[in-house]
Amino acid sequence: MSYFSNIYNGIKTLLTGMSVTGKYFLTSRKGAITQQYPDNRDTLKMFERFRGEVVMPHDENNEHQCTGCQKCELACPNGSIEIIWDRGIDETTGKKKKFIDKHIYHLGLCTMCGLCIEACPTDAIVWAPNFENSTYDRTQLTKVLNRPDSKVKAGIED
Amino acid sequence: METTVVKSNFKSEEYFINMGPQHPATHGVLRLLLTIDGEIIKRVEPDLGYIHRSIEKMCERDSYQQIVHLTDRMDYLSSHINNEAVCLTVENALQLEMPERVKVIRTILSELTRIASHTLWWGVMGMDVGALTTYFYGFRDRELINDIFEETCGARLTMNYNIPGGLMFDIHPNFVKRTKDFITHFKTKLPEYDTLLTGNVIFQKRTKGVGILTKEDAISFGASGPVGRASGYSCDVRKHHPYSAYDRVTFNEALKTEGDTFARYQVRIQEMWESISIIEQLIDNIPEGDVQVATNAVIKLPKGEYYQKVETARGELGVYVISTGTKNPYRVKFRSPGFSNLSLLNHIAVGGKIGDLVASMATLDLVIPDIDR
Numbered sequence: 001m002s003y004f005s006n007i008y009n010g011i012k013t014l015l016t017g018m019s020v021t022g023k024y025f026l027t028s029r030k031g032a033i034t035q036q037y038p039d040n041r042d043t044l045k046m047f048e049r050f051r052g053e054v055v056m057p058h059d060e061n062n063e064h065q066c067t068g069c070q071k072c073e074l075a076c077p078n079g080s081i082e083i084i085w086d087r088g089i090d091e092t093t094g095k096k097k098k099f100i101d102k103h104i105y106h107l108g109l110c111t112m113c114g115l116c117i118e119a120c121p122t123d124a125i126v127w128a129p130n131f132e133n134s135t136y137d138r139t140q141l142t143k144v145l146n147r148p149d150s151k152v153k154a155g156i157e158d
Numbered sequence: 159m160e161t162t163v164v165k166s167n168f169k170s171e172e173y174f175i176n177m178g179p180q181h182p183a184t185h186g187v188l189r190l191l192l193t194i195d196g197e198i199i200k201r202v203e204p205d206l207g208y209i210h211r212s213i214e215k216m217c218e219r220d221s222y223q224q225i226v227h228l229t230d231r232m233d234y235l236s237s238h239i240n241n242e243a244v245c246l247t248v249e250n251a252l253q254l255e256m257p258e259r260v261k262v263i264r265t266i267l268s269e270l271t272r273i274a275s276h277t278l279w280w281g282v283m284g285m286d287v288g289a290l291t292t293y294f295y296g297f298r299d300r301e302l303i304n305d306i307f308e309e310t311c312g313a314r315l316t317m318n319y320n321i322p323g324g325l326m327f328d329i330h331p332n333f334v335k336r337t338k339d340f341i342t343h344f345k346t347k348l349p350e351y352d353t354l355l356t357g358n359v360i361f362q363k364r365t366k367g368v369g370i371l372t373k374e375d376a377i378s379f380g381a382s383g384p385v386g387r388a389s390g391y392s393c394d395v396r397k398h399h400p401y402s403a404y405d406r407v408t409f410n411e412a413l414k415t416e417g418d419t420f421a422r423y424q425v426r427i428q429e430m431w432e433s434i435s436i437i438e439q440l441i442d443n444i445p446e447g448d449v450q451v452a453t454n455a456v457i458k459l460p461k462g463e464y465y466q467k468v469e470t471a472r473g474e475l476g477v478y479v480i481s482t483g484t485k486n487p488y489r490v491k492f493r494s495p496g497f498s499n500l501s502l503l504n505h506i507a508v509g510g511k512i513g514d515l516v517a518s519m520a521t522l523d524l525v526i527p528d529i530d531r
Contacts, residue, residue, distance in 0.1 A: 006359075009359055010359045010360070012356050013359045013360075014187070014358070014359075016353055016357060016358075017354045017355070017357075017358055019351050019353070020350050020354045021291055021354070033298055033301050047305075047308050047309045047312070049308075049309065049310070049311070049312040049330065050308060050312055050313075051312040051313050052488065075223070075224075077220055077224035077227060077228070098344075111227060111316070112312075112313060112316070112318075113224075113226075113227035113230075113316075113318045114312065114318060114326060115223060115224065118321070118326055119455075125325050127312065131261075
């Protein structure tokens with residue numbers, strides 16, 4: 001007798017489980033959370049705080065806000081940031097001032113911890129939402145963040 | 159024509175078999191050396207080291223702010239709780255009192271992490287015993303928590319949102335609404351988990367009475383978290399040594415006495431309900447205030463030894479720091495829950511079949527980077 005009750009119980013629980021899957025089979029379109037990723041590139045919007053890669057914003061005069069204080073370089077746990085700096089004469093005050101030659105960012109080493117952006121006193125570097133970072137050659141992942149011939153914005157002090 | 163006589167005396171013979179390191183049922187690069195007789199398991203010997211990155215040694219190189227992001231990579235399914243453990247150790251050593259806002263936000267995010275970890279475990283558990291549907295259902299609900307984390311912290315898995323001295327930045331304006339939406343959504347989905355898998359006869363036959371761990375063994379093997387609690391060992395750090403905001407919420411410790419695979423399953427399902435209740439108690443009145451306490455740019459802990467334990471989704475994580483007063487720790491030791499829980503695998507799997515081993519291993523909820531570090 002238990003043989004038949006086992007079969008009955010088995011089928012019953014199977015149908016109970018299938019009632020859930022059957023419900024989603026019929027209404028799956030409403031609750032779908034998957035995204036048609038490569039096709040929806042035009043409309044895809046990442047969250048504003050999304051950590052894709054570190055960038056240095058420049059304004060229309062090709063000026064950035066990096067004073068070359070190297071706090072981001074010190075804060076980075078992996079050595080992803082290298083700053084090559086030099087001293088020059090500030091045009092307005094005539095004093096000697098530190099400025100960056102190259103702000104090198106190794107994206108291939110970066111763990112997206114955000115400590116450099118937390119450490120930056122002048123908000124010179126920010127997160128960008130770009131996440132499509134695959135390249136054919138890893139040397140392309142080493143980026144120079146400041147644009148050629150860019151200058152530090154006047155009045156930025158750390 | 160000669161006839162060959164096949165001699166067979168059916169003598170049983172033990173033999174070795176490798177399970178892993180790339181076996182789909184070992185949840186990562188865990189290699190198990192099985193000694194089996196037929197299909198009966200005689201001995202299970204875990205072989206570790208395939209994902210060892212020497213995180214403890216790297217901590218000696220880094221400053222206290224930099225250590226936090228390494229703990230993301232240990233138990234990646236409860237990375238926020240790992241971050242919190244390190245931050246609490248540093249804050250206790252510096253005798254910093256955190257603002258109420260920080261405590262509450264940390265607790266809410268920790269419980270969300272716990273739910274995310276358990277939903278993933280539930281999906282993978284079903285997959286291990288042969289029910290692939292659960293995998294998609296578990297990931298569907300986990301995705302919503304990942305969205306909450308992505309909006310507030312900027313990352314989905316390795317958040318690094320805690321810093322010694324508070325939080326990196328304030329929560330996103332949408333955080334409360336999104337969390338409430340998730341709770342309402344998840345309250346309707348959690349009963350479906352029971353309908354789909356818990357009540358299933360095949361699942362119950364695979365799990366009931368399999369991999370039994372007694373309370374005495376759980377204590378002597380150092381089991382913690384849901385594994386210990388399923389054997390009746392009350393070991394919830396949140397209850398016994400409250401940290402952050404756990405002292406102001408009421409919740410029940412999920413306890414079972416059977417100690418088998420099914421009990422461990424039920425404890426985790428029960429924990430998800432408790433996490434929902436904790437979040438509901440806190441989400442409506444997050445206190446106003448700062449999210450950071452000013453610390454020195456270079457944190458130097460006073461000379462001494464510091465220990466802090468927290469309850470991750472897998473059990474008790476302990477952070478032990480020896481400081482000599484410099485900006486780097488002299489030694490950091492992590493007491494990871496996965497390592498202790500793995501040590502009892504041989505004890506509970508011997509005498510069972512290979513299929514039982516997979517089922518018991520699924521409820522130990524092993525995360526291999528946490529074991530190897």
